[in-house]
Amino acid sequence: MKKLFFLVLLSITAQFLFAQEIKIDAYVDKSKIGIQDYLKLTIEISGENANDVKTPALPEIKNFKNLGSSSSSSSSYSIINGKMTSEVTKSYTYTLQPQKTGNFIIPPISITYKKQVITTDPIHLKVIAGSTEPAPPTSRKLGSNKTQNSSDLSENLFVITKVDKKNVFKEEPVTVNYILYTRYEVVNLSFGSEPNFKGFWKEDVFIPENINFSTEKYNGMIYNVMLMRTITLFPTTSGKLSIPPLELQVDIRTQSRSFFDFGSSKRYPIKSKPVTINVKEIPEENKPMNFSGAVGKFKISSSINKTELKVGDSFTYTLKISGSGNLKQFDIPTLPDIKHLRFLDPEISTKINKNKISGTKSIKYLVIAQEKGAFSIPSIDFTYFDTSEKRYVTKSSRSYELDIQEGDGIYIPSSTAQSTVTMEGSDIGFIIKKTDLKNNLIFLNSFVYWFIWFIIFLLIPISLVYSNEQRKLAGNIDYLRQKKANKILKKYLKQASQNVDESNLEFYTAAQIGLGSFLADKLKIARGSSTEQLFSEIEKRNFPDSIVQNIKELFEKCNQARFMPGGFSKENIINDHKLLRNIVTDILKLKI
Template sequence: MKKIVIIFSLLLAFNFLFSNELEVDAYVDQTKIGTSDQLTLTLEISGEKANNVRTPQLPDIKGFRVNGPSTSSSSSYSLINGKMTSEVKQKYIYTLIPKKTGNFLIPPISVKFGKQTYTTDPINIKVVQGSTEPAPPTSSRLRNNRNSTTTSSNLEDNLFVRTKISNKSPYKDEPILVEYTLYTRYDISNLSFGNDPAFTGFWKEDVFTPTQISFSRKNLDGIVYNTMLMRSIALFPTQTGTLEIPALELLVDIRTQSNSFFDFGSTKRYSIKSKSEKIKVKELPETGKPSGFINAVGNFNVSSQISESQLKVGDSFTYTLKLSGKGNLKQFDIPKLPEIKHLRFLEPEITTNINKDMISGSKTIKYLVIAQEKGTFDIPAIEFSYFDVQQQKYVTKRSKQFKISVAEGEGSFIASSTAQSSVTQEGRDIGFIIRSDDLQHFKIYFDSMLYWIIFFGILITIPFAVFYTKEQEKLIGNIDYQRQKQAAKILKRYMKQATEMAEKADVGFYASAQTGLSSYLADKLRINRGSTTDQINAEIAAKDISDEMKIRIKEMFEKCNQARFMPGGFSKENIRDDFKLMKEIVSDLVRMKF
């Protein structure tokens, strides 16, 4: 009996160990690819408990940008000698996009399950220029175009992105326009951005991003292409020297040729990139720089007006100064007003209206002015100096001068520190002595319930008033704290938009989700609100949060980038699933401390 128990125990232990055994393998679809191609890396985990393994973390793969993973699983069952066995296969599929040519290594991938660690073999990959795949057929409509000359069959000659820069030698703060345009001779079924370039050394304003595929024809060097403006950006250099205009990467799905009547063809995805460009940013000249220069660069006009010129002491009027034209309207300060005795200028209301080109517009500065003394006062012309990039010199323009007439007010008005004249009572220079000793007696109601209610009410409100005052001072003095306090409100606003879009199964959900999530994380991480998703992911990677959350955020950003302007690959089910994922991410994020 004892022997039977021992044998049975050994069988159970063996069965337990065997059931925990896994097989882990990594493989690619090809070992030689071009810079325009994509590599598929599959990590396959097999075993009875393969679906219990946590999502593996890939090591750093140099020379590639990694997207994914997408997952798939399958199960199989077999009956051998009366015993039922099962096997589960879990696949993690990654898309690797090459960054440059050369020989690269996909290092071993480690998968930990229980106390065991499984490791795959390394894989060597060679990346060459262009594409190793046969070039797809060009569009039949362009092949038959009589205006086209004989063209090359190379992929890079028929599919590329060109960068157009309005000025390659601007001054600091001078706006320039950068346009990325796609040229193709292929039939394209879908497009998406492969990256969100970081414009280091620039203030960036987005001018145009397409919402759907819309091509127009253009003849380039005797060859007709379908062209599409992919992105237009206004850049304002914030530093001098040589700066880089980064490359824009696009993921393009091209239709292949059908082989028969019943073959509708398929699509092949390619990754293409524009060339990065260099510009030389010049420093503004010191010669002729006005003392009141406020870093305005461009070409501007100045106008001013007042709402009233005739008023009484204690009345107020509006003084409006308007700066309009083309230049860095958002970047410079407002002109300084001289101190005008007996007129009190309150803090201005500033409104900046920018046109669609993000370069031209106006800045309106409105002051509420209080008359503190009677008399006639002059509001002098306000000087505004800017650097004119066309004339390459400093220009000073002046606003209109105004005269204000202030009459005596009906009631008394206490002058502020800007009006130091004495206060008199006309017609009553002598105060008469009160002869009556029959003075009114006032009773203080210490024994009144109302008195003590008011007293304790005031006493209770003091801590709240102190807290509110300190909170306001902190919000005003600490921009990072202010951004963190406002982050939840901004996220809530964009989540409301995303919810409405998702309920309609509108692909615009992804734009609202990405804007809200990136703004919230930028505020919480205390980085620039215009930071790219790659920069945000890099900051998150350094934070002490779970790997699972990092992966979920990265996947969400990748989906948003893919759907930013191309609705083709996202069904109603995709939008609903991604909306659910977004809600889970937001729910977890708001409970985290960064």
């Protein structure tokens, strides 16, 4: 009977297992939480094929902030009646932070598996103020006085915003200290999101680099105190301005439960309370014209590195404004126009102390003495708004007397060095009384000038054409011979004339050869041809009779002179020379 019952039970469970392949479950670690606490929401998916299920999508949960998730899976095997079944459990854990107090519902979470939608039940939650967590143990070192000890977290861990003054003027610096008070053992500290200092110009003064607590009594209790941050704020607008809270994340060691448990840490986010300060406008009444915009308390001093100078020398003039206030923001005092001294653009350096409020602004001018004489640098006024006395204050620097001596003055011009007295006796030149009042012609601008250039240039192509023609003619042999004929004739005629002067009979030889060659070249027949050949050629050309007669006569005389020397007087020679000349001129006149 018992056996039967067992079997039935087994089959039922097996059936149940096979029917419900996938199971989903959602639960939270507690249903009543404090707003300072975190809520853990776990979604568990179990079943043989749980690995196949996709990660469930977390629906948007109103009034809760999802801080992150983690997942884990486990599997178990069981053998029943020789049959092995396995079960896989996957769990997803979400950390949620409540945003508001009240009653809330975590909506159902659904997954889809094999076209089957499986949902969880909604979860009801209650969020209350404060914390439901048991506070971690306070640090033993602080000595736990049970009566004074509070278990409330907010009393044992908080940040205070300390402001040095709450009523300020615009641009007046405000120092803000954020101080952490704790009675817990702090393992780690980190800053949350950077606060937004709207309406302020912010200067960081102090940011801690490591955890460093000191003890301090506050409200009758001893706390571990740490300065978290110091900033200096310069309000840029007026009105009620709130200094934003500092967000911190504090990891606190929890109590160890056993000897082997070293304890773990738990993270608590904390925030300081916002502080409002009242910013007033700087009063408009009695506002001096030369107000620099400086707010605070300042001093002005001036210094000069030398007072005895030469023209062209340079010196430095330094204005120093020191004090506390908005050193970085105000305008530097303007220098009055000082004649004969050249002030170059100043070199401005601002040295600010660690507290970001006090410091020194130095304005260094390089000044060049331009003139000889005694000059003074007047005192410089600097007007600021004194926040403690609540009125405008003007302070002045001391003035300086300068004695500038005559110098080499090469670098910087000095007009007194050019005094007219030294120029005594000299004057400008007198006017020009007579002049040609015509407009000077600039050749370069006239067309004619460039036209001449062009014409001169044209000579090149002209000469090129000309020389080309010449070369063509030179290529012609007959033309060459004609030209040569003249040369030969000249040569022999010269020889002949010489012979005439010496009344030498050589004249005839020269005359015969010369005339013969000349004629041969002219008539284009071979040189050294006989006299007969010459004449027959002459006849062909229809030379005028007189010329032919003359030539014949001369040749005859030449022959006579050659064969019968002695029959020729000087007169004969002169006559024949004349004859020769006539022939040559006649032939040259002819066009052959």
